[in-house]
Amino acid sequence: MKIIITGSNGQVGRALQHVFGNHALTLLDLPDFDITRPEGVAELAALKPDLLIHTAAMVDVDGCARNPQAAYFVNGFGTQNMALVCQQSGAAMVCISTNEVFDGAATSPYHEYAPTNPVNPYAQSKLAGEQIAARLVKNLYIVRIAWAFAKGGNNFPAKIIRAADKLGALKVVTDEVGNPTYAPDLAAAIKKLAATNHFGTYHLTNQGACSRYDFALEILRQSGRGHIPVQPITSEGFDRASTPPKYAPLANNLGAALGITLRPWPEALADYFREGEASQM
Numbered sequence: 001m002k003i004i005i006t007g008s009n010g011q012v013g014r015a016l017q018h019v020f021g022n023h024a025l026t027l028l029d030l031p032d033f034d035i036t037r038p039e040g041v042a043e044l045a046a047l048k049p050d051l052l053i054h055t056a057a058m059v060d061v062d063g064c065a066r067n068p069q070a071a072y073f074v075n076g077f078g079t080q081n082m083a084l085v086c087q088q089s090g091a092a093m094v095c096i097s098t099n100e101v102f103d104g105a106a107t108s109p110y111h112e113y114a115p116t117n118p119v120n121p122y123a124q125s126k127l128a129g130e131q132i133a134a135r136l137v138k139n140l141y142i143v144r145i146a147w148a149f150a151k152g153g154n155n156f157p158a159k160i161i162r163a164a165d166k167l168g169a170l171k172v173v174t175d176e177v178g179n180p181t182y183a184p185d186l187a188a189a190i191k192k193l194a195a196t197n198h199f200g201t202y203h204l205t206n207q208g209a210c211s212r213y214d215f216a217l218e219i220l221r222q223s224g225r226g227h228i229p230v231q232p233i234t235s236e237g238f239d240r241a242s243t244p245p246k247y248a249p250l251a252n253n254l255g256a257a258l259g260i261t262l263r264p265w266p267e268a269l270a271d272y273f274r275e276g277e278a279s280q281m
């Protein structure tokens with residue numbers, strides 16, 4: 001298969017390169033390829049890809065809140081360009097999206113058909129990307145994930161460990177709940193999904209929901225830093241530009257119906273540490 005991966009140098013992109021390594025891959029990322037360049041559409045369509053996996057995005061949620069126009073340009077128009085590649089070439093598309101398309105007011109995990117209601121510019125721009133892809137691409141998988149982490153990324157586990165080593169004590173919010181998503185597990189699940197031709201919207205995260213506080217405790221425990229004190233706080237005591245949804249874990253019902261599930265997140269976290277991440281921080 002001819003496969004295009006956007007955002008190929010990112011956490012999810014690198015994991016996808018690994019699992020799809022036996023296919024003919026076209027790897028796209030900044031600075032060589034910018035998804036917001038409309039000229040790129042014809043160039044990529046001419047490659048006649050079978051599948052385009054679109055991970056590239058403006059993922060800095062606070063940056064998106066400060067500059068919503070840039071967020072829409074990358075996450076909306078950039079996704080539109082990649083969707084047009086698929087429309088013009090007949091390629092299937094996997095479009096990676098986020099749990100933040102939900103408002104966080106739920107009391108149980110969001111299922112795949114739950115109404116969206118994004119509450120910050122990052123999430124609004126990602127939903128715009130979902131919607132334009134759905135209008136343009138016939139063979140589309142929308143794959144929503146949350147709290148991505150992988151070796152080498154600037155992710156929550158890496159930040160917690162850096163802060164623990166620098167400060168010796170942490171304050172972490174209890175009122176943001178989601179699901180950690182280990183990029184290698186996600187990539188393996190996407191490979192299975194892409195082989196089904198069962199197009200639609202999927203929630204592919206590691207199994208189990210937790211708060212940022214719970215996640216931090218487990219990160220410290222598994223990395224041998226269980227002695228570091230962690231003070232639970234609420235988001236009111238935490239100053240940031242973006243407003244994350246408070247309770248936005250995803251339920252994987254439809255992937256599970258196809259036999260595609262990810263293992264519980266603490267097991268995935270253990271693999272992350274086995275890969276030597278802790279020694280690199």
Ligand SMILES: NC(=O)c1ccc[n+]([C@@H]2O[C@H](COP(=O)([O-])OP(=O)(O)OC[C@H]3O[C@@H](n4cnc5c(N)ncnc54)[C@H](OP(=O)(O)O)[C@@H]3O)[C@@H](O)[C@H]2O)c1
Binds near residue numbers: 006010
């Ligand atoms: N990270 C999370 O916790 C999380 C949670 C939910 C959903 N997601 C979604 O998952 C996907 C992958 O996230 P990730 O964690 O792998 O992010 P990542 O590590 O930041 O990777 C994203 C890649 O896209 C590139 N990129 C940004 N703008 C681009 C453009 N205009 N043209 C081409 N490439 C561009 C980035 O390059 P630069 O680094 O040079 O900007 C980066 O290499 C994104 O769609 C994101 O919205 C992520």
